[in-house]
Amino acid sequence: MATAQDFSLGSVETALSPQERFEEFLQARGKRVTRQRRMIVDYVASRHEHFDAEQLLGDLRRTAAGAQASRPTVYRTLAEMVEAGLLKKMVLDGRAVYEHDYGYPQHDHLYCTNCRRLIEFSSDEVARICDAVAAQHQFRARSHRLIVSGICSDCRSSKSKSRLQDRV
Amino acid sequence: MATAQDFSLGSVETALSPQERFEEFLQARGKRVTRQRRMIVDYVASRHEHFDAEQLLGDLRRTAAGAQASRPTVYRTLAEMVEAGLLKKMVLDGRAVYEHDYGYPQHDHLYCTNCRRLIEFSSDEVARICDAVAAQHQFRARSHRLIVSGICSDCRSSKSKSRLQDRV
DNA sequence: TTGTCTGCAAACACTTTGCACTTTT
DNA sequence: AAAAGTGCAAAGTGTTTGCAGACAA
Secondary structure (H helix, E strand, O other), rough: OOOOOOOOOOOOOOOOOHHHHHHHHHHHOOOOOHHHHHHHHHHHHHHHOOOOOOHHHHHHHOOOOOOOOOHHHHHHHHHHHHHHHOOEEEEOEEEEEEEOOOOOOOOOEEEOOOOOOOOEEEOOOHHHHHHHHHHHHHOEEEEEEEEEEEEEEEHHHOOOOOOOOOOO | OOOOOOOOOOOOOOOOHHHHHHHHHHHHOOOOOOHHHHHHHHHHHHHOOOOOHHHHHHHHOOOOHHHHHHHHHHHHHHHHHHHHOOOOEEEEEEEEEEEEEEOOOOOEEEEOOOOOOOOOOOHHHHHHHHHHHHHHOOEEEEEEEEEEEEEOOHHHOOOOOOOOOOOO
């Protein structure tokens, strides 16, 4: 989603905490700051790894015993956070995986098809190539995604090919 | 469409037709050359655009009136063709999209989020970057996928934003 | 004949939706 | 009080699977 453009743009970026930014987004949309939304943003902001909806749901339930959120609410809120520009969504092996996108530098990923780990890397060459190619095709590039699949160093040493080997 | 360029590739590659190659694959695996598998490979080989399972299923039904294949068979055969190296699979908007991978040069894509068209491009710089990054991380790269999302020139001119605007 | 394949229907995983009730504003 | 949000259960997608009958080798 390329919505959520700039409340801030060029520089500011991290003037607001993710929580604040999300509240601003909600207010601007006439949406409400509920217990569930707050809890979800707080939790997501506290962790830094990639995660999927089911993981988040489980984590929330494990955390504050009584204070969870339902599956639909988790999905709905994640979609809002993507709209708000807090999270970036990508699809791997058929499920959506989220990562922080607020105040984080642009980057791409190495994806281990054995353990499903995502390793980040950044290369501005990639962006440069994307721009060049887009220009050649009169294409208005909005974003790009580069994923290099293979086997990570951990999985290479420990031959624990315990997981499914190939997928795209 | 930038599809369908040359069967002619680097060197050998296309010693066998896709059909022959598939038969070889099947035989090597003790699998059988059935009417359905033959029909599917033939049809796929005859077209050059990207397609998904449902499209293929529909096309087959439209073609030879009586001689179709069931949905499960189509899915099973597509998976085999990927294994056989005839097709490459990628996932867009939640559904699997296939493209030729036999005798075709490596390439990446521009993806129009408006009309869902895929435009191919190639850049060996991309491969170079992937290799470099993989090396840096002691990662064994097996493949990569670069998709630049945005709006294609056609959709830019005709403001027919009739389709869903954003997705990842 | 033998063992693989096919098609059907049912199962799947992940995600979304309709709706009555609850909560924020 | 009004409007939006929540959770539940149910419905959707796209894809896969168990199995009995059909078919290639």
